[in-house]
Amino acid sequence: MSDDTEVLMAGFGGQGMLLAGKVLAQASMDLGRSVSWLPSYGPEMRGGTANVIVCIASRPIGSPLIESPRGLVVMNLPSLEKFAPKVRAGGVIVINQSLIDKDPARGDCVVIRVPARELAQDAGAPRAANFVMLGAYAGATDVVPADAIERAIAEEFTGDKTRFVASSIAAFRAGLEAGRHAPATVRS
């Protein structure tokens, strides 16, 4: 398992980044690690950005607020422009290529581009682009083993939402593959 890390996940409200972050935190917690999930809750206009910082550590977490995260997962351009300059050197940036055609201009970070919408559609889960992105991040970083995340997805959708489990996991696996086939420098 990798060292302590933190990832900022951001997108438009409704794109599911808070949920993807929750699943990541849940999976890490289930493995006995310390976690925190801190959402932005500031005033935002409709269609504005929503983001969450997930910290994963082997010791109790001090500050849940991280200025320079080691990971960034972005669904839309405003999030990329706002947060890409803050990522710590050597960090990982996962970009939703379906909506972002801009380069983050971070030569000191590993940048992974994922056609999240297309991969989600191909996986039969057009609404699960968030889990494609989570999969790509997990595949590129080995932060949390994939099977733990899949269990957390199954835990998340209960009752009449269980019908989303299979398609969400399919989307997650598509992202995982994309993340694993990212450049070798990613696999630190």
Place this chain on the structure above:
Amino acid sequence: MSKVLMKGNEALGEAAIRAGCVHFFGYPITPQTEVPEYLVKRLPEVGGAFVQAESEVAAINMVYGAAGVGMKCMTSSSSPGISLMAEGMSYLAACELPCVVVNIMRAGPGLGGILPSQSDYFQATKGHGHGDYKLIVLAPSSVQEAVDLMTLAFELAEKYRNPVMVCADGMIGQMMEPVEFPTEGRGEPFKDNTWALTGRRGRARRIVNSLFLSPETLHEHNVELKTKYDDIERHEQRWELYNADEPYDLLLVAFGTMARICKTAIEEVRREGHRVGLFRPITLNPFPYAACRQAMDAMPRSSSVLTVEMNMGQMVWDVQHAAEGSRNVGFYGLAGGLVPSPDMVAERIRELVPARVAETV
């Protein structure tokens, strides 16, 4: 018992039920709305009642009524709403009724903003409502501690028949962390309700009242309350010392969210050879003056103290009081919903103390 991943606000609600709270009265306000949102769903499941009042003034007076008949009850709000509850809190304290009030602080003054803040410190500990009364004020710095202190809050409310405030900020309320609840199922009602208005039915009459027109009687009532507050001060001080086993050259004092940010800053500068301790009051009232002073006295005479808060400098008054002029007590803080980052705190530390690289390598 296994851990669950929960938002601070929801965890506070669940902890209240486990502590035996059966009634909630409140009014929505960001960033605490998940407390009532959670309880509106859960309270009916355990046979309790949830009432959304027409205002915070009404909510606290409903608490007054429910507490008066011996029910374990609570309300929660955020800063501007807590201000509206000031009068009712004074009445509850005057009548010696147990209840718990949660304040998930947001930035003020006025309507202010909705982001996290610690700017209600004075209000909570010094001057909420009118008259000579005190609240017991508990300040959690994690979601788990919010649960633990919520449990303690109902215990202390019952033990001292006094309102207890759980004072956290928007970050604790909104954040999810793993939590473990100390007990299963719904908690017990008050063990003793010999003071409650339960219907006379032949027994001696009980009166819940805060009006005393005779100055002598009212003075006596104040003396009795003061005796109780002194008792609380002697027995209920709680605090945490961090990184203080080894000698330190600077003492940070911070509570709640700010304290955990300070911990990260301390770890950051430790690698550079700075030796910094942290004193974290858990009870803001009673403030642990003696323990705070002891943490200062552990340092060389010339070493200073830095109080870090998410406000313009409030708890620093108590820290200065603890120091009694024995050393320099500085302040660093941001207001408006801005949260000092670990890097910002680390920068202040570097300005104040030299690194002892040779000793730590």
